[in-house]
Amino acid sequence: MSNVAELLKGAAELFPDEVVTEAHVRHFDLPLGAGRFALITLDNGFDHTKPNTFGPQSLAKLDAAIDQVEREAEADEIVGVGVTGKPFIFAVGADLKGVEQLKDRDHAIAIGKGGHDVFKRLGSLAVPTFAYYNGAAMGGGVEVGLHCRYRTVSAALPAFSLPEVFLGLVPGWGGCTLLPNLIGADKAVSVIIENSLSQNRQLKGKQVYELGIADALFEGADFLEQSLVWTAAVLKGEITVDRPEIDRGEAWDKAVERGRFIADSKVHGAAPAAYRALEIISDARNGDLQQGYDAEDQALADLIMGDELRSGLYAFNLVQKRAKRPAGAPDKSLARPVTKVGVVGAGLMASQLALLFLRRLEVPVVLTDIDQARIDKGVGYVHAEIDKLLGKGRINQDKANRLKALVTGVLDKAEGFSDADFVIEAVFEEMGVKQQVFAEVEAVAPAHAILATNTSSLSVSEMASKLKHPERVVGFHFFNPVAVLPLLEIVRGERTDDASLATAFGVARKLKKTAVLVKDAPAFVVNRILTRFMGEVQNVIDEGTPVAVAEKAVEPLGLPMSPLVLLELVGPAIGLHVSETLHGAFPDRFTVSANLKRVVEAGKRGFYVHDSGRPELDPEVAALLQQGDTVLTEEQVRERVLGAVAQEIGLMLDEGVVAEAQDIDLCLITGAGWPFHLGGITPYLDREGVSERVNGKRFLAPGVASVPA
Numbered sequence: 001m002s003n004v005a006e007l008l009k010g011a012a013e014l015f016p017d018e019v020v021t022e023a024h025v026r027h028f029d030l031p032l033g034a035g036r037f038a039l040i041t042l043d044n045g046f047d048h049t050k051p052n053t054f055g056p057q058s059l060a061k062l063d064a065a066i067d068q069v070e071r072e073a074e075a076d077e078i079v080g081v082g083v084t085g086k087p088f089i090f091a092v093g094a095d096l097k098g099v100e101q102l103k104d105r106d107h108a109i110a111i112g113k114g115g116h117d118v119f120k121r122l123g124s125l126a127v128p129t130f131a132y133y134n135g136a137a138m139g140g141g142v143e144v145g146l147h148c149r150y151r152t153v154s155a156a157l158p159a160f161s162l163p164e165v166f167l168g169l170v171p172g173w174g175g176c177t178l179l180p181n182l183i184g185a186d187k188a189v190s191v192i193i194e195n196s197l198s199q200n201r202q203l204k205g206k207q208v209y210e211l212g213i214a215d216a217l218f219e220g221a222d223f224l225e226q227s228l229v230w231t232a233a234v235l236k237g238e239i240t241v242d243r244p245e246i247d248r249g250e251a252w253d254k255a256v257e258r259g260r261f262i263a264d265s266k267v268h269g270a271a272p273a274a275y276r277a278l279e280i281i282s283d284a285r286n287g288d289l290q291q292g293y294d295a296e297d298q299a300l301a302d303l304i305m306g307d308e309l310r311s312g313l314y315a316f317n318l319v320q321k322r323a324k325r326p327a328g329a330p331d332k333s334l335a336r337p338v339t340k341v342g343v344v345g346a347g348l349m350a351s352q353l354a355l356l357f358l359r360r361l362e363v364p365v366v367l368t369d370i371d372q373a374r375i376d377k378g379v380g381y382v383h384a385e386i387d388k389l390l391g392k393g394r395i396n397q398d399k400a401n402r403l404k405a406l407v408t409g410v411l412d413k414a415e416g417f418s419d420a421d422f423v424i425e426a427v428f429e430e431m432g433v434k435q436q437v438f439a440e441v442e443a444v445a446p447a448h449a450i451l452a453t454n455t456s457s458l459s460v461s462e463m464a465s466k467l468k469h470p471e472r473v474v475g476f477h478f479f480n481p482v483a484v485l486p487l488l489e490i491v492r493g494e495r496t497d498d499a500s501l502a503t504a505f506g507v508a509r510k511l512k513k514t515a516v517l518v519k520d521a522p523a524f525v526v527n528r529i530l531t532r533f534m535g536e537v538q539n540v541i542d543e544g545t546p547v548a549v550a551e552k553a554v555e556p557l558g559l560p561m562s563p564l565v566l567l568e569l570v571g572p573a574i575g576l577h578v579s580e581t582l583h584g585a586f587p588d589r590f591t592v593s594a595n596l597k598r599v600v601e602a603g604k605r606g607f608y609v610h611d612s613g614r615p616e617l618d619p620e621v622a623a624l625l626q627q628g629d630t631v632l633t634e635e636q637v638r639e640r641v642l643g644a645v646a647q648e649i650g651l652m653l654d655e656g657v658v659a660e661a662q663d664i665d666l667c668l669i670t671g672a673g674w675p676f677h678l679g680g681i682t683p684y685l686d687r688e689g690v691s692e693r694v695n696g697k698r699f700l701a702p703g704v705a706s707v708p709a
Contacts, residue, residue: 015098018055019044021091023065027078034232035079038069041086048088054140055095056114062144063118066125073126079235081125083144084132084224090157093139096167099304100313103708108304112297115140115173120293122147128235132227133205133214138163142213143171146178150234150241151213152227156220157205160213165196165273168312168677172300176280177292183212184246185255185281192281193259193274197266215241248285256282267558271308271677307687307706311679314705318666318680323486323514326505327659330498335506336448340364342416342423344437346378346409349454350426352482355382358407360511366416367409375409382407414444422507424452424476429577434463442467450503452476456574457523457581460493471497474504477524478513479671487671488513489524514670519657522585523578525664526671528657529648529681530566531578531590536644537563538593540637544628547607547617553637557684560673565615568606576600589648598624642690649682650695661699679705 021044030037040062042052054062072078085091094111102108122129122144131145133153137160145151153160162171162179170176171192180188191211195201209217218226233239256278263274276299284292303309341357343350346369358365367378383404390400410416417423423445425437438451445451451473453463464470475491488508492501501517508515518524523531541550551562559566567575576597582590599607602624608615632640649664658664665680678684683705685691686698702709 015055015057015095015101017097018057018095019046019050019053020061021052021054021058023058023062025065025068030079030232030235031229032232032236032238034235036077037080037082037228037231038072038078039082039084040065040069041084042091043086048086048135051089051136052085052091052141053093053095054091054115054144055098056111058095059114059118063121066118066121070121070125078127080128080130080231081122082130082132082228082231083122083148084134084227085137085141086135088135090133090135090137091141091144092136093141093143093163094173096313096316100310101708102304105301105305108301109297111304112172112300115143116293116297119144119147119173120289123149130227130231132224133157133160133208134223136160139171139175140173143173143175143178146174146182146213150215150231152216152218152223152230153205153208153214154220154223155205155217156223157208159202160205160208161195161200161202162192163196163200165193165277166200166312166676167316168271168273168306168309169303170273170277170280170296170299172296174289174293174296176277176296176299177284177289179213180252180255180281180284181246181287181289182243184244185252185285186258187211188281189255189259189262189278192277194262197262197274212243215243248287252282252285267675267677268555270556270558271675272306273303273308273677276303305707307683308677310707311683311687311705312677314679314683315665315669315676318662319514319669322662322666323670326490326515326517327663328517329505329515330502332502332506334499334502336421336450336499336503338363338421338450338503338507338510340366340420340422342413342420342441342445342449343367344413344423344425344441345369345427346374347426348381349478349480349482351378351381352480353424353426353454353478354378354407355385356482356511358382358403361507362403363406365407366420367407368411368413368416369409372411375411379407379409413440417441417445417449420445420449422450422452422503424454426454429455429458429574431458431462434458435466438463438467438473442469448472450474450500450507452504454478456527457578459522460491460520461495464493464495470495472500474500475518475520475524476504476508479526485671485673486512486514487526487667488515489518489526489667489671490515491518491520491524493520514666516658516663516667518663518667519655521652521655521657523582525652525658525667527578528582528652529645529664529668530672531575531582532648533641533645534563534567534575535579535591535593536641537637538596539591540632540640541625542593542595542627543630543632545630545632545637547625549632549634550637553634554641556638558675558678560675562615564607568608572596572600572604572606589644595625595627598626639690642685642688643694645681646685646690646694649685649699650691653699 021042024041044052069081129148131148131151162175164171208214216230259278280295343354346367354365369375386400386403389395423441460475464473473493477489479485479487490504537550579592583592607621609618661682668674668680674680682699691698
């Protein structure tokens with residue numbers, strides 16, 4: 001038994017539930033009389049909804065297939081070997097389910113070495129090897145192709161990436177070493193670091209070709225046939241693949257420097273994966289592949305045995321699995337059909353909602369507002385956005401015409417909503433206004449219609465309290481920008497019934513949103529945590545800590561933006577309003593900053609000016625600030641802020657605002673862009689010891705978002 005086989009056999013025992021990807025070998029004569037060819041097809045036996053992955057048994061299957069073609073190549077029975085995937089899927093990398101179970105560094109090393117030892121055999125066969133990226137390729141799926149001598153890619157390929165850094169790993173089966181040696185360090189940094197840390201941005205087939213990762217690009221319809229014709233021409237010498245000379249001088253250093261700048265700006269040193277990947281890329285310039293593979297093995301093992309990766313995998317599972325089965329949602333069969341949607345309001349938020357319902361549900365959507373000019377503006381916004389989609393080729397002219405015809409606006413709610421199944425309001429955040437709107441809608445909408453509110457902080461139960469049928473009112477809180485942020489907080493009022501709630505979840509699913517069931521408590525989840533977080537930052541500034549120190553203190557959390565830049569995005573007036581609402585509910589924990597009030601009263605859009613391209617404290621705002629004389633260090637600020645957040649989350653879980661800590665993390669990741677590498681917030685608070693210091697216990701059991709003991 002070879003070393004590889006022994007390694008993989010040992011590792012296989014750690015992955016008992018692996019979905020095994022077979023490696024089927026078939027033979028045929030190439031076109032143009034180029035000779036007999038062996039094609040290895042990766043296929044786990046399921047359709048495209050369960051992609052091919054590489055666990056230990058799958059690697060062993062590929063190893064056995066390579067044994068076979070190696071014998072055939074040495075016996076001159078074949079002229080080349082190709083690797084491709086099943087329909088729509090090439091392969092999407094390592095089987096991560098098993099990685100979560102690993103408790104031992106030697107086992108982690110075995111995973112890295114096992115992949116390397118199998119894949120690199122493709123580069124040392126006696127005949128040329130070809131990878132045909134026919135469908136989605138990620139991680140190890142990309143890397144198996146990098147070990148081949150030539151690559152083709154389908155123009156229909158929707159997603160191609162090395163997402164490891166996003167999860168807290170490095171491309172550890174050749175990616176960090178081979179990619180910069182193929183396309184140069186700068187392009188490799190874009191794929192491995194920049195795309196990964198930009199919410200796991202994917203490449204399309206054409207981009208893969210333009211970057212030089214693939215040598216040829218063919219249409220999806222006859223991709224494999226065209227690839228084989230091209231292969232025959234290469235083998236016959238009719239096509240020569242020229243690859244540009246790689247600049248291994250100053251350009252290489254500059255690329256690594258750029259990668260460090262990107263990593264610093266995204267994770268602020270708070271997660272090690274990007275920096276480990278950059279070390280390997282930096283050392284790869286000497287072209288010593290084995291040295292690179294050894295470095296990848298060590299980095300993989302270190303990261304697999306670290307909590308950041310476990311937090312990344314935890315976050316990945318929340319978004320991929322928990323988001324699809326919301327905790328506490330009623331039975332789907334109770335949901336009623338929605339064939340027409342009403343939107344009360346025609347401002348920016350209402351118009352964004354109208355566009356989303358229109359695009360996802362493709363049913364009539366009618367807007368109402370207090371005057372015709374506002375209605376026309378709202379409908380005009382939706383039409384303009386549809387024209388943009390048409391201009392980008394995302395929809396065709398027929399669909400654009402159909403969507404535009406489905407959206408209308410009327411002044412009279414009775415005319416607009418008499419046959420609507422779902423009516424959502426997005427009017428001014430004021431209880432009296434919202435109660436009046438719902439009373440008007442209830443008077444004209446059908447008895448079965450759901451009445452939804454997009455409130456960000458007001459009580460849904462109070463809003464419904466004066467209606468004849470409060471059971472059909474639900475909170476349906478979107479996050480801005482509506483088209484970008486996936487989260488939808490679905491709020492159950494005290495009297496909301498199961499059918500209304502099930503219908504709300506059904507609509508959320510069609511809108512392709514991540515729906516989380518939340519209790520009707522002030523500001524629900526995201527705004528309550530963010531307001532406590534921002535409030536504590538504001539408190540330390542008001543007490544005397546310089547703005548720059550307070551902002552820098554929370555950088556290790558790797559948030560998408562600093563607290564005061566976020567305040568600018570939300571709008572100081574909205575931030576003040578939410579803090580006042582929460583101060584009314586919980587006066588002992590939520591403060592209303594006098595300085596923030598001054599900023600709002602002065603009509604300021606935020607604390608910063610951006611004249612130099614980077615945020616600098618606005619001198620006019622600086623003049624407004626009245627501070628005490630208590631100056632804290634960054635560490636003291638961070639301790640205060642994290643302590644406040646841990647306390648608030650503990651209280652929210654005690655109150656049953658959501659089912660579990662996992663739902664808090666899911667909300668912050670999908671609604672506020674909190675980092676994957678932290679797992680949201682609770683794993684970070686556990687890891688830093690804040691949870692136990694403040695609440696006397698961890699939020700998550702050991703082994704959840706951390707290395708099992």
